[in-house]
Amino acid sequence: xxxxxxxxxxxxxxxxxxxxxxxxxxxxxxxxxxxxxxxxxxxxxxxxxxxxxxxxxxxxxxxxxxxxxxxxxxxxxxxxxxxxxxxxxxxxxxxxxxxxxxxxxxxxxxxxxxxxxxxxxxxxxxxxxxxxxxxxxxxxxxxxxxxxxxxxxxxxxxxxxxxxxxxxxxxxxxxxxxxxxxxxxxxxxxxxxxxxxxxxxxxxxxxxxxxxxxxxxxxxxxxxxxxxxxxxxxxxxxxxxxxxxxxxxxxxxxxxxxxxxxxxxxxxxxxxxxxxxxxxxxxxxxxxxxxx
Ligand SMILES: Nc1ncnc2c1ncn2[C@@H]1O[C@H](COP(=O)(O)OP(=O)(O)OP(=O)(O)O)[C@@H](O)[C@H]1O
Numbered sequence: 001x002x003x004x005x006x007x008x009x010x011x012x013x014x015x016x017x018x019x020x021x022x023x024x025x026x027x028x029x030x031x032x033x034x035x036x037x038x039x040x041x042x043x044x045x046x047x048x049x050x051x052x053x054x055x056x057x058x059x060x061x062x063x064x065x066x067x068x069x070x071x072x073x074x075x076x077x078x079x080x081x082x083x084x085x086x087x088x089x090x091x092x093x094x095x096x097x098x099x100x101x102x103x104x105x106x107x108x109x110x111x112x113x114x115x116x117x118x119x120x121x122x123x124x125x126x127x128x129x130x131x132x133x134x135x136x137x138x139x140x141x142x143x144x145x146x147x148x149x150x151x152x153x154x155x156x157x158x159x160x161x162x163x164x165x166x167x168x169x170x171x172x173x174x175x176x177x178x179x180x181x182x183x184x185x186x187x188x189x190x191x192x193x194x195x196x197x198x199x200x201x202x203x204x205x206x207x208x209x210x211x212x213x214x215x216x217x218x219x220x221x222x223x224x225x226x227x228x229x230x231x232x233x234x235x236x237x238x239x240x241x242x243x244x245x246x247x248x249x250x251x252x253x254x255x256x257x258x259x260x261x262x263x264x265x266x267x268x269x270x271x272x273x274x275x276x277x278x279x280x281x282x283x284x285x286x287x288x289x290x291x292x
Contacts (some may be wrong), residue, residue: 002058004032005075007048007072009039009064012089021103022063025086028107032059039068047073057081061106065089065263066130073120073283074127082115082284092194093265094130097207099288109286116208117282121191123263124274126162129191129200132276134253134261136186136217138164141262163225166219172254175214175246182244184216187253189276196265202243203235207289211247212278218242251276 008022015021026034037051052060052075060076063086064071073083086106087095098118100106121128140162168183179250190202190213205213217240227240236244253274255261261268 001033002031004029004034004059004061005051005055006034006036006061006063006086007039007068008036009043009068009088012064012068013087013092014090015088018063018088025103025107027109028082034061034202039064039071044071045075048072049077051212052076052078059084059110061086065087065092066094067266069094070127070129070264071184073129073158079281079283082286084110084286089196091265093194093196094192096116096196096198097130097192097194098285099290105288106286109288112288114287114289115284116287118207118280118285119191119210119212120279120283121189121212122275122277122279123189124268124271126263126268127279128189128263129262130190131188131190131192131195132261132263133186133188134171134255134259135169135184136162137188138260138262138267139166141265142260142267169214169259171259172256173214173246174252176248178246178249182216182218184218186217187259188213188215188217189251189253190215199232200235202245203237205247208282210278211249212251212276214246214248214251214253214276216244248277 007218010018060081061084062072069085070273084106085095085098085100086103087100100109140158166185168185171182171187173180173182186208188201190205192207193202194200195203202213202215219225224242231237231240255272255274258270
């Protein structure tokens with residue numbers, strides 16, 4: 001029997017009866033002896049590091065949102081250990097990029113045994129697994145964090161006003177040695193393809209293709225916003241001249257106007273120079289991504 005460690009964030013998402021659900025999931029896992037460890041919200045990094053060194057599991061299951069996955073991954077020294085995300089968060093952006101929308105998808109990914117070598121990014125020394133962006137969406141996250149209202153409805157309500165408030169910001173970009181000056185309402189550094197809402201911001205990218213994408217969106221009038229909405233529906237921005245994409249392994253972003261930005265959904269201190277690098281190490285990730 002192999003050993004599986006199931007790290008669970010007890011407060012992530014809005015799942016009622018999480019303990020019962022966990023029991024149900026464990027019953028459906030065959031061939032592994034599963035032990036559970038719950039995050040505490042205090043010094044979890046150090047505790048997880050010690051736990052992983054002590055137990056060295058054959059399978060690492062992470063039940064939480066992006067924050068929990070990132071916290072655990074940042075403490076793994078044995079990158080060979082395959083990881084199974086169990087989306088117990090509220091948005092679960094990273095799990096969705098892996099084709100895992102709910103815990104049943106996690107079980108089906110484990111059953112299929114489909115594992116990819118997932119890329120990881122280093123952004124100003126911080127691990128980034130999913131998406132980082134500047135401007136429009138970061139402004140929304142900031143409003144959301146500062147506001148009283150929670151949940152997706154508040155997010156969409158704010159997005160309408162944010163659409164009209166957002167001004168383009170100036171950036172100087174260097175992507176794999178190529179330099180350009182751009183104006184952009186939203187600049188995205190994408191490892192994954194989509195946000196937790198399901199909106200596919202990076203339809204041409206793959207999370208295991210050995211490059212990341214930088215996407216600049218600068219819609220101007222209402223017509224552009226409508227075309228952009230249509231682009232999200234059809235998952236194709238190729239006809240939109242206000243959307244530009246670059247692929248690379250190394251980039252420098254000069255954030256000339258000090259646009260707000262986040263890394264994997266967490267707002268970061270204003271910073272003028274941001275370096276982005278594809279890490280050499282990859283993660284073994286279970287997934288349900290449909291082969292192209
Ligand atoms: N036992 C705990 N009590 C309180 N907070 C906790 C506990 N365990 C973890 N946390 C906190 O949970 C947060 C991470 O939550 P996570 O991002 O996984 O879920 P989420 O915010 O619901 O989902 P998503 O990122 O998908 O929107 C961290 O801020 C961490 O400190």
